Amino acid sequence: MNETWLAIELPHLALDLLTRGQPPGRDLPLAVSDGGTQRPLIHDANPAARRLGVRPGMAVSAARGLAGALQAPERDPAAEARALERLAAWSHQYSSLVSLHTAQNTLLLESGGSERLLGESGALARRLATELLELGYHARTGTGPTPEAARLAARRGLELPTRQALESALRDLPLEALLLAEDQREALERMGFRRVREVLRLPRKALARRLGTDLVSYLDRLTGARPDPQRRWRLPESWAGGLDLPAEVASAQGLVFPLRRLLGELCGALRACDRGVQALAFRFVLREGETRLDLGLQQPSRDEAHLLQLLKERLERFRLPSPARRLELEAGTFLAFDAAPAGLFPDPGDPASNPVAPLLERLRARLGDEAVTGLRGVEDHRPEYSWARRGLDEPARCQPLPHRPVWLFPQPKRCRIEDYRVLAGPERIESGWWDGHDCRRDYFVVRDRDGATLWAYHEHKPRPGWYLQGLFG
Amino acid sequence: MPTGHARLDRALPGGGWPLGALSELLVARDGVGELSLLLPALARVAGEGGWAVFVDPPWTPYPPAIHGQGMDLSRLLVVRTRDAKESLWACEQALRGVRGGVVLSWLRGQRHQADFTHLRRLQLAARSGRKGAFLFRAAGVAGQATPAALRLHLDADERALRLTVLKARGARPGLELRLPRQHGEVAAGPETRLPEHGGARPGAGHPGDEARSLPRTGHA
Secondary structure: OOOOEEEEEOOOHHHHHHHOOOOOOOOOOEEEEEOOOOOOEEEEEOHHHHHOOOOOOOEHHHHHHHOOOOEOOEOOHHHHHHHHHHHHHHHHHHOOOEEEEHHHOEEEEEOHHHHHHHOOHHHHHHHHHHHHHHHOOOOEEEEEOOHHHHHHHHHHOOEOOOHHHHHHHHHHOEHHHOOOOHHHHHHHHHOOOOEHHHHHOOOHHHHHHHHOHHHHHHHHHHHOOOOOOOOOOOOOOOOEEEEEEEEEEOOHHHHHHHHHHHHHHHHHHHHHOOEEEEEEEEEEEEOOOEEEEEEEEEEEEOOHHHHHHHHHHHHHOOOOOOOEEEEEEEEOOOEEOOOOOOOOOOOOOOOOOOOOHHHHHHHHHHHOHHHEEEEEEOOOOOHHHOEEEEOOOOOOOOOOOOOOOOEEEEEEEEOOHHHOEEEEEEEEEEEOOOOOOOEEEEEEEEEOOOOOEEEEEEEEEOOOEEEEEEEEO | OOOOOHHHHHHOOOOOOOOOEEEEEEEOOOOOOHHHHHHHHHHHHHHOOOOEEEEOOOOEEOHHHHHHOOOOHHHEEEEOOOOHHHHHHHHHHHHHHOOOOEEEEOOOOOOOOOOHHHHHHHHHHHHHHOOEEEEEEEHHHHHOOOOOOEEEEEEEOOOEEEEEEEEEOOOOOOOEEEEEEEOOEEOOOOOEEOOOOOOOOHHHHOHHHHOOOOOOOOOO
């Protein structure tokens, strides 16, 4: 059986619930705390707080000593569980089998069935990670032939879509790649094992006798020697979500950004169950009291851009009596949705509504679906991840950036900076702290000997050196 | 179709880029400034709801920069083909497909040599679709006959993109314009005009135009 599993792990979920109300670029130091009121400890901190020295495990009082204005509200496990359920609903648009593992902050998707629609599962994994980032969640994704292999892949930032890929990865991985309990790993280390392959080579019976059946069961589920049935998570027929604003928002316009993230989650869930909504109820918790805004539609919709447009128009005439601290959105009854099915790269529906549709259809029929795409921006500081191909039913949103080249190379290319003349820079770009693609770079505008103007960067980590990434032209 | 560069508009017959006809831009090398030169026109087309179709661009058009220069990304389509035949076909389909809008084609596999009858087909397609149609070709083809209404040579130096009109229906060839560049991209704004050089063929002076040192996507 050729299954492919896709794991989505949300290692920073508690923090995400706090930071996702904050537009990118507004980088307040934020943290969440844990451990009760006696001596609360920092559970997780965002990059702005980490730059000031705040670290998980530190006492909140000590963290405040480092970052005076640090907000560190206590994490809310119930809210985290609700967020995971909303994300399970959202991710159902990509798979008919979604399984929810609340204790591990992990979703497992059986993605084999979606491959036909979505291309290879590695591409799907990356796409899910970028879409989640747009919703404000820092996800690690990975694929594997078994659920445990997918989880391991997500943890290591790998794509192991086949058994062969898994086998060859397991030959090289160190012991700590296995998702074991601390005591199990230590026991193996004491026995002198350093690599996964050494453990897999051991007779299972002896291993079970010395380290318990849990470990053996895990290894068998990882390699597929033992089935690992996943409990199917059922889509609900209603939706409610909320988010806390990290800083009070005084103007109704300032609510557009966080509301867009809530709408994005809702519309994903609606696509997943092929439904639309005709009524949306917004509730704003204010410094003093609360206020409501109700949005009614002519017909059921799940079009994020459309809903956002309506909402923006309403917010233009909406005054907040006092600054908002929290937003809540409740969707009305889920209704049948009659519009033409909108796939990722949609059937070009009504030619009158989209004049490019017949052309698109002709081009795709001969060249293949992948050959004809739109483009969109992605909220990621790393240039190679800050764009994506766009299906024509997806919004083409993009944050315009100054001093960016019009051409981006498919892969950054190593270069010798001595061969170039620096025209401008540096611009520091730092990102990827959550998914293992951690990087720090300084960007420069440089000119080569032929007069071409290029975008070069000096990477401090993970691969120190000079690279060319784009061309001004 | 206004180019977004006042001096260039004045230099071109019809006061801008030709509509319903081919324009050939012969580039000394890819990335000389050809895309930023066209972006003001593309932004205007997209702003009016028209589509811009890129056929076989050499690299990825980078959304934050394209959008940063005022172009609505929701009106951009990128088409990738596998060979010269498909590339021509896709370009012709795009030219005939939607009325109005713009097609930019980097003509996979035919930048140095293209059949006149093929170009003629594209010219007819551009006319039937009332399109702005831009073909990016190698500077070396300057000597070959073309059905295009406009043929420009583009080259750049330290400070400016140099445009030379090699052919313009209804105007005298040989005109040269300099559009100032900032960080390698053409800045919209006032530009300076050089004294005319009667009918110079700058294309002949660039034998090394294949010697690109930059990574490219799949182009032969």
